[in-house]
Amino acid sequence: MSEKPIIMVKGLSKSYNLNNERIPALRNVSLEVKQGEFIAIAGPSGSGKSTLLHLLGGIDTPDTGQILVNLKDLTVMSEKNRAIYRRFDVGFIFQSFSLIPVLSAFENVEYSLLLKKLKEGEREVMVREALKSVGLEGLESRRPNQMSGGQQQRVAVARAMVGNPAFILADEPTANLDTRTGIDLIDLMKRVNERQGVTFIFSTHDPKIISRAGRVYYLEDGSLKDKTV
Amino acid sequence: MLIRLAWRNIWRNTRRSLITLSAISFGLTVLIFLWGFGDGAHERMVENFISISVGHLQIHTSGYLRSEDPSLTIPQWREKVERLQGFPEVYSVSPRIRSHALVATPTQSSGVLLSGVLPDTEIKVTRLLEFISKGRFLSPEPKGEVVIGEDFARFLNVSIGERIVILTQGFNGSLASGSYEVAGLFRSGVPEIDRGQIFLHLKTVQELLSMPDEVHELTIRLKSSSQLEDTRFAMSRVFPSAEYEIQTWIDLSPMVVQWIELDNIILYIILLVVTIIVSIGIMNAMLMTVFERFKEFGILRAMGTMPHEILLMILLEAAMLTLLGTIAGIIMGFGLDRFYGWHGINLSEYSHAFANFYSGTVIYTHVSVKHLLQSAGIVFIAGILSSIYPAIKAVRLQPVEAIRYV
């Protein structure tokens, strides 16, 4: 599984301004992710997991440090180019309620391909395939409010993976699910990872979830602790 | 997809959208109806005004209207009338002689405007025949008859069959007088005409004034009011401006148009008010929906949706909402306009102030296309413009902030 790294992060730091106080969220974080890995970012609440994922996803910019994705330097990209980067290279899965409520499961997944400017015929095939691989065949026309939390998250997985992004970021995707459903979701992600070679980086503070990861980065107060394999 | 998204988002909060929709459509309905009322009344007013006496166009020898010099006549008028009849827009032409005169009976006397007309053509140009309330109109051949206003007859204390004496200055400057039999009385509703104008046969007046077979004025009625300026222009080639003046009823009575414009100002103010209400309604609805969907916009942005696409989505949503309201407003407003355009609104029971002699007591609503489109267009554009601010709010949003607590 270990080939060339698709993500290289060096000396990443980020702090927030809160009432004129600087709150460090990430301190000098360096890491590497290889194609096809299944990586957990673990750490207690407030340790900087979301901040790290947002930086990797190009939704936010660091104070210092470098993020190379397929040798493209995110930190020097214009806002517009970061949007294009997010469109094509990143798949996002959020905690919950991240689907567009007025769109069906099919359309939610399709939206991701619309952004990638794919033609209708291609979209149709890819969306059906993606929904099938997350086990939601037959629920294509359901609206989010007609699905359970677990089903909604699976639509989110399908939406993130469709159109083959370089990697998928999932910020505590199981936080709002019960234990069983959460583990099922991670197992589903793991299957997608193994069968289709999609790279996953997900954050969590749940030990049962962490144990499913191929590799884990531990964050504490914004710093990486010795990594465990 | 953007259209689908916008459309579905409208129905996401059905109640709010319906309230917004009804505000737009109701405002527009009322507006269109009021325009229909105003336009209908004005149309009738102009129509009446034209057909009571002025006609659409009048031709005089240059300088006549200013000086009222009776010697400024139109020679060879028969030939000219014939040429005017040749214009496809012309319905009829009435040649007239005008003269100031004094009318006397044994007990009373009064100054009047004396009109010499050809009965056959005059009744095609004006509604004088309709206004005859007692007796009859002038005979086609000159028989020494006169037709006067009913009010005037009462003032003079004469009735049908009796005679009145007319004194005026003849063509050569000498005093001219004659005695004429009152053949009929009329009531037009316009005081200046009912009290101040009398009608005789053209020939009768020519004899009274000992003038040649010439006239002062050619009054023209067109088939429709819409070709006024074009027709005037076409006629100016036959009646060169060095010798003749061609005037439209608007030139002759600018007051009428000014009156209509003054009336319309009130409607434009109502348009403004409706527009402001619609704008506030749309802005409020769009602000609410934008604030509710902050997180959603954050996710869309995170996925790589461009700010301008979000902007477009919101504007599209507002445009659809406003368009729906506008269409509903047009349908209801126009329906109401056509309904009351057919049945009329009888105002006589409510107030005599409405019983304007030019517009009558029954108003037939008839909104002009211009005012209909203008109102609908302005409301529609206002709807879109007022969603720009909410849309910008959504665009300004930073995706990180919005999804922070997802």
Ligand SMILES: Nc1ncnc2c1ncn2[C@@H]1O[C@H](COP(=O)(O)OP(=O)(O)O)[C@@H](O)[C@H]1O
């Ligand atoms: N917008 C912000 N303003 C101020 N402080 C923030 C902001 N976002 C995050 N932080 C702080 O940064 C730290 C890391 O937060 P976060 O990355 O959300 O951690 P995690 O996802 O591991 O819970 C926390 O101390 C948090 O309070």
Ligand SMILES: [Mg+2]
């Ligand atoms: Mg977090």
